[in-house]
Amino acid sequence: MTAVPPPETARGGASLSQQALQAQTGLLPYALMAFAVSLPIYVWAGGHAPNAAWMSASFVVFAIAWGMFYAVVNWLKEPAAQDLRRRARVQLLAGLIWAAAPLQLAAFAEAAGPARETLLMISLAAGVMCLVFTAPWLPSLLVVGTAAVAGPLFALTWRATNADAMHLAWGGTALAFALALMVNRILRSQFALAAEREGLMAERAEQAEAARRLARSKSDLVATLSDEIRNGLTGVAHVLAAAAGRGGRAAPSREQLAAGLDAVNDLLSVLNTTLDAETAEAGRLSVQLEPIDVVAIARDLVSAHRLAAAAKGLEISLHLGADLAPTLHPSADLGAAIGDPARVRQVLAALIGNAVRFTLRGRVEVRIGLPAGGRLAIEIADTGPGLSEDELALAFQPFQRIARTSAGTSGAGLGLTLARQLARLMGGGLSAHSAAGVGSCFTIELPYEAQASIPPPLSAEDQALAADRPRLRILVAEDDGLSAATLRSHLEQLGHKVAHAADGGRAVELNRVCDFDVLMVAASAASDGPHIMAQIRKLDGAAGRTPLVALIGGDPGEAEESLAAGASAVLRKPFTMPALARALADALAVKACANDRDVA
Numbered sequence: 001m002t003a004v005p006p007p008e009t010a011r012g013g014a015s016l017s018q019q020a021l022q023a024q025t026g027l028l029p030y031a032l033m034a035f036a037v038s039l040p041i042y043v044w045a046g047g048h049a050p051n052a053a054w055m056s057a058s059f060v061v062f063a064i065a066w067g068m069f070y071a072v073v074n075w076l077k078e079p080a081a082q083d084l085r086r087r088a089r090v091q092l093l094a095g096l097i098w099a100a101a102p103l104q105l106a107a108f109a110e111a112a113g114p115a116r117e118t119l120l121m122i123s124l125a126a127g128v129m130c131l132v133f134t135a136p137w138l139p140s141l142l143v144v145g146t147a148a149v150a151g152p153l154f155a156l157t158w159r160a161t162n163a164d165a166m167h168l169a170w171g172g173t174a175l176a177f178a179l180a181l182m183v184n185r186i187l188r189s190q191f192a193l194a195a196e197r198e199g200l201m202a203e204r205a206e207q208a209e210a211a212r213r214l215a216r217s218k219s220d221l222v223a224t225l226s227d228e229i230r231n232g233l234t235g236v237a238h239v240l241a242a243a244a245g246r247g248g249r250a251a252p253s254r255e256q257l258a259a260g261l262d263a264v265n266d267l268l269s270v271l272n273t274t275l276d277a278e279t280a281e282a283g284r285l286s287v288q289l290e291p292i293d294v295v296a297i298a299r300d301l302v303s304a305h306r307l308a309a310a311a312k313g314l315e316i317s318l319h320l321g322a323d324l325a326p327t328l329h330p331s332a333d334l335g336a337a338i339g340d341p342a343r344v345r346q347v348l349a350a351l352i353g354n355a356v357r358f359t360l361r362g363r364v365e366v367r368i369g370l371p372a373g374g375r376l377a378i379e380i381a382d383t384g385p386g387l388s389e390d391e392l393a394l395a396f397q398p399f400q401r402i403a404r405t406s407a408g409t410s411g412a413g414l415g416l417t418l419a420r421q422l423a424r425l426m427g428g429g430l431s432a433h434s435a436a437g438v439g440s441c442f443t444i445e446l447p448y449e450a451q452a453s454i455p456p457p458l459s460a461e462d463q464a465l466a467a468d469r470p471r472l473r474i475l476v477a478e479d480d481g482l483s484a485a486t487l488r489s490h491l492e493q494l495g496h497k498v499a500h501a502a503d504g505g506r507a508v509e510l511n512r513v514c515d516f517d518v519l520m521v522a523a524s525a526a527s528d529g530p531h532i533m534a535q536i537r538k539l540d541g542a543a544g545r546t547p548l549v550a551l552i553g554g555d556p557g558e559a560e561e562s563l564a565a566g567a568s569a570v571l572r573k574p575f576t577m578p579a580l581a582r583a584l585a586d587a588l589a590v591k592a593c594a595n596d597r598d599v600a
Contacts, residue, residue: 017084019191021091023136025076028069031098031133035062035126042105042122050113061104068097088139095134095144102127103151110155117156117165124152124169128176135180136187145180149173236264287343287425291336291452294376295320297345298366304349305356305364314359316352321369335450337376339426342579344446347419347430351380351442354415359384362439375428376448381441387434396420396432419444472496472517472584477507477532478551479522483573487520487551490580504532511536511543518587523550523562523570530565537566547587 039062043055072094081087102123109119130148134140153169160166302318309316337344348366355364362383371377387395398417420430427447434440474496478484481502488498499514501507504521511519519536523529529550537544550562550570559570569586571579 016188016191016195017088017137019194020137020187021084021087023187023191024091024134024140025073027133027136028073031129032066032069034129034133035101038122038126038129042119045115045118045122050111054108054111058101058104058108061101065098065101068094088137091137092140092143095130095140096147099127099130099144099147102130102148106151106155109152110159117162120152120156121165121169124149124156124173127152128173131176131180135183138184138188141180141184145177149177287340287422289338289340289426291449291454292339292341292344293454294337294339294344294378294446295368297341298348298368298378301345301348301352302366305352309356309364312356312359313361314356315363316356317363317365319365319367321367335448336452336454338447338449338452339428340422343422343426347422347444348378348380350415350419351444355380355382355384355440358382359439370448374448375445378444378446379441380444381439383439386436386438386440388436391436392432392434392440473499473515474518474520474584475499475501475507475510475514475516477501477504477519477521477529479503483522483551490575490577493577494581494584504528504535507532508535508539511546512539516546518547518549518584520549520551520571521567523552523558523567529558530561533562533565533567549583549587 042058072090075081075090076087081090105123105126106120109116109123112119127145127149131141131145134144153173156166156169298318302316306316352364352366359382364380364382367379367381369377369379396416416430416432423430423444423446428445430442430444432440432442474491476484476487476491476498478487478500479502484500484502488500491498499510499516501510507519507521510516521529521532521536523533533548533550536546536548547568548566550559550565550567552558552562552570552572562570568588569583571583575583
C-alpha cells in the first residue's frame with residue numbers, strides 16, 4: 001500500500017491538511033452525482049458490446065464503492081476521525097476503491113468489440129472525473145488520480161487501433177492533470193491564508209484574554225489593598241497623632257504603640273506579598289540558589305512564633321526525621337537543601353504564621369524529613385479549622401480568601417499563591433491536604449544534594465573581629481526623604497556615621513571632596529542611579545574606587561544595570577537590619593572596587 005505523506009508540521013501546516021481533507025470530503029456527494037449521471041450513458045454504450053453480461057462486474061465495483069462512501073461518511077462523525085494521519089489513510093483507501101471503477105470499465109471495454117474505443121473513452125472520462133474530485137488534497141491527486149487514469153490509458157496505448165484517439169486521450173489527460181495541479185496550488189494558497197487568519201484570530205483572542213486577566217488582577221489588587229492600606233494607615237495615624245500631642249491627647253501608651261507597630265508590619269507584609277506576587281506573575285522574580293540550612297531556619301521561625309502560639313494556648317514544635325537527626329551535630333556532613341535562603345524563610349514564615357493565626361486550639365507542628373525522590377520535605381501541620389477540597393483549591397487562587405476561616409484577619413489572599421510560585425522557582429513545589437474540622441498540612445519540597453555542604457557559621461574570633469570593626473562613614477544618595485530617613489536610622493543603629501545627598505550630582509561632588517567609606521545610591525529610574533554610579537566610577541583616584549551599594553526595588557533588571565554601572569553590592573528594599581549589614585560587608589569585600597583608604 002502506498003505510504004501516506006505525513007501532515008505538514010510548519011505553522012498552520014496541520015490546518016492546511018485538515019482543510020484539504022475537509023474540502024475533498026465536501027466534494028464526495030458531487031462525485032457520486034457525476035457518476036450517477038454518467039451511468040446511463042455507460043449502460044447504453046455497453047449494451048452494444050458482445051460481452052454485455054460482464055457489465056454486472058462493473059456494477060459490483062460501483063456497489064462496493066458506494067458502500068465504502070457511506071462507511072467513510074459515517075466514520076468521519078466519530079472522534080477517531082480527528083486524527084489527521086488516520087483520516088488521511090482512510091480517505092486515500094476509499095479513493096483507491098473508487099479508482100478501481102475506471103479500471104474495471106477499461107477491462108470490460110477491452111473485450112467489447114466495436115464498442116471498445118467508445119467504452120475506453122468513457123472509462124477515461126471517469127478517471128478524469130477522479131482527477132477533478134481529488135484536486136483539493138495533493139497526495140490523493142497524485143495517488144488516486146494516477147491510478148484512475150492508468151487503466152484506460154494503458155488499454156488505449158497497448159492495442160492502439162486508432163492513433164488519433166490514443167493521442168487525444170493522452171493530451172486530454174495531461175491537460176486535466178495540469179489543470180488539477182493548478183487548482184490544487186490555488187487551493188493550498190487559500191488554505192494557507194485561512195490558516196494564517198485562524199492563527200491571527202487565536203493570537204488576538206489570547207491577547208484579549210491576557211488583557212482581561214490583567215484588568216481583573218489590577219481590579220482585585222485595588223479592591224484587596226484598599227481596605228488593608230486604609231486600616232493600617234488609620235491605626236498608625238492615630239498613634240502618631242497622639243505622639244505629636246494633637247487634639248489634646250495624652251501620649252500613646254505602650255499598648256497603643258505596639259498596636260501601631262503591628263498595623264505597620266501587617267501593612268508591609270501585605271504590600272511585600274502583593275508586589276512579589278505581581279513580579280512573579282510577570283516572570284521577573286529571581287532567586288539565588290545555594291546550599292541552605294533549612295533546620296536552622298525552621299528552628300528560628302518556630303522560636304519566633306512561640307510567643308504568639310503560647311498567647312493562644314497552642315503548642316508549637318519542630319520535629320526532625322531520623323535521617324536528619326545527625327545534622328544537629330556540627331561535624332555532620334549529610335548534604336544540604338538547595339534554595340534561596342531569604343525566599344525559603346519567607347515561605348516558611350508565611351505558612352507557620354498562617355498555622356498559628358488560624359488555629360484556635362491544639363498544636364502546630366513543623367516536620368522536616370528526607371522522603372524518597374532526592375528532595376527535602378518540610379511539613380507544616382495544624383489542628384485548625386481545616387478546608388474542604390473546594391476551599392483548598394480556592395485558597396491557592398490569587399486574591400481569594402476563605403470567608404469561613406479568615407474573618408477578622410488581615411491579608412491580600414496572595415500568600416499561598418506566592419509561596420507556590422517561589423517553591424517552583426527554586427526547583428521544588430508546594431502541596432497541601434486538609435479536612436474541614438480536622439486541620440491542614442502544607443508540604444514544601446526542595447531539591448536536596450547529598451554532596452552539598454552548608455557554609456559554617458562565623459567562629460567566635462570572626463564575630464569578635466566583626467564586633468570590633470570601626471564605624472563607617474557612609475554617604476546616602478536618595479531623593480525620597482522618608483526612605484533616606486529610614487536608611488539613616490538603620491545605619492546609625494549599626495553605629496555608622498551618615499551623610500545624605502538629595503540628588504545624584506550632589507553625591508558625586510561630595511564623594512570627590514570628602515572621605516567616605518561606602519556610598520549607598522538609589523538605583524531607581526527616577527533617581528537615575530546607574531548613571532550616578534557610572535559617574536562616580538569615572539572619578540580620579542580613590543574617589544572612583546569607593547565601594548558602592550545600589551538600593552534596588554526588587555526588579556532583577558535594576559540589579560543587573562547597577563552591577564554593570566559599577567556597584568559593589570545590591571540591597572533590595574524593603575530591607576532588614578541583617579540584610580543591610582550583609583550588603584555593607586559585601587561591598588567592602590569586593591577587592592576590585594575597594595578604595596585605598598583604611599577601613600579596617
